[in-house]
Amino acid sequence: MKKYWPPVMMLVIFETVAVTLWLTKNNIFYLFNFSYIGLSISLGVFLYIKEYKHARRFVQLLVGLYMLIYLGIISRENMQIEGFWYYLFTGVFEAATIHYAVAKIFGPLLFGRGWCGYACWTAMVLDFLPYKVPEKPRKKIGWIRYITFAISLVFVAALFLAKVGNIERIMFWAFIVGNILYYAIGVILAFAFKDNRAFCKYICPITVFLKPMSYFSLLRIKCDKDKCISCGKCKRVCPMNVDVTDNSRKRENGTECILCMECVRNCPKDAL
Ligand code: SF4
Numbered sequence: 205m206k207k208y209w210p211p212v213m214m215l216v217i218f219e220t221v222a223v224t225l226w227l228t229k230n231n232i233f234y235l236f237n238f239s240y241i242g243l244s245i246s247l248g249v250f251l252y253i254k255e256y257k258h259a260r261r262f263v264q265l266l267v268g269l270y271m272l273i274y275l276g277i278i279s280r281e282n283m284q285i286e287g288f289w290y291y292l293f294t295g296v297f298e299a300a301t302i303h304y305a306v307a308k309i310f311g312p313l314l315f316g317r318g319w320c321g322y323a324c325w326t327a328m329v330l331d332f333l334p335y336k337v338p339e340k341p342r343k344k345i346g347w348i349r350y351i352t353f354a355i356s357l358v359f360v361a362a363l364f365l366a367k368v369g370n371i372e373r374i375m376f377w378a379f380i381v382g383n384i385l386y387y388a389i390g391v392i393l394a395f396a397f398k399d400n401r402a403f404c405k406y407i408c409p410i411t412v413f414l415k416p417m418s419y420f421s422l423l424r425i426k427c428d429k430d431k432c433i434s435c436g437k438c439k440r441v442c443p444m445n446v447d448v449t450d451n452s453r454k455r456e457n458g459t460e461c462i463l464c465m466e467c468v469r470n471c472p473k474d475a476l
């Protein structure tokens with residue numbers, strides 16, 4: 205029964221967040237929202253334990269589609285980074301600010317970049333592309349993420365400074381246009397660099413939060429050096445080029461790990 209603790213713990217954590225936000229914000233939406241996400245993730249972890257090959261993709265679709273279609277398009281909540289800046293500037297601790305606090309700022313201290321592996325609706329589409337394992341060496345252009353980060357901040361700040369009316373409506377359209385752009389750039393880069401996750405590695409502004417916070421993550425893949433035979437298979441299957449046999453937090457591309465478990469699944473010695 206011990207192996208079923210992780211999905212149970214995951215559900216308990218999300219239910220705690222769900223009930224706490226429901227009661228403190230007096231809004232039943234939070235109970236529904238975090239219960240749904242917690243159930244989806246727990247189900248995915250359970251399916252992984254049961255060795256269902258597509259467990260991660262299943263969760264990605266359950267959570268990603270819910271956030272993109274229900275929250276983003278139907279409920280008109282901009283959960284992109286512009287939405288985060290917007291709610292932050294208005295001083296409202298709602299929707300996008302809560303989402304960022306849980307999934308992208310404080311959550312990574314606990315579960316690293318689990319968001320990127322199991323919930324992001326951008327990667328949900330990119331992961332369907334053919335280059336699941338990068339076919340070309342990594343480029344040194346990760347600095348682009350700071351430019352996209354700055355653009356998103358300046359865009360929202362300019363709307364506030366110019367006292368533009370009906371920002372809510374602009375935020376909705378920013379969400380639609382932003383997502384179309386993300387998908388277009390993501391697909392082009394994936395084919396250009398022969399790497400599905402090129403967008404994540406070089407462009408995504410959210411990694412400016414995710415990378416430093418996940419450095420301290422409690423949940424990490426570790427290598428049992430006594431079992432490892434240095435075959436290198438884990439590094440060959442890693443979509444994010446992580447040097448996973450190095451157990452230090454400073455390991456190469458350590459803050460890129462999306463906890464996809466491909467290395468664990470492929471290790472012939474169960475060393476990870
Ligand atoms: S790096 Fe960005 S685009 Fe990629 S999975 Fe993470 S949040 Fe999504």
Ligand code: SF4
Nearest residue numbers: 432433435436438471
């Ligand atoms: S796949 Fe396993 S045995 Fe091979 S290098 Fe990685 S951890 Fe070691």
Ligand code: SF4
Nearest residue numbers: 442461462464465467
């Ligand atoms: S293959 Fe392993 S090291 Fe690479 S991203 Fe997935 S879980 Fe992390």
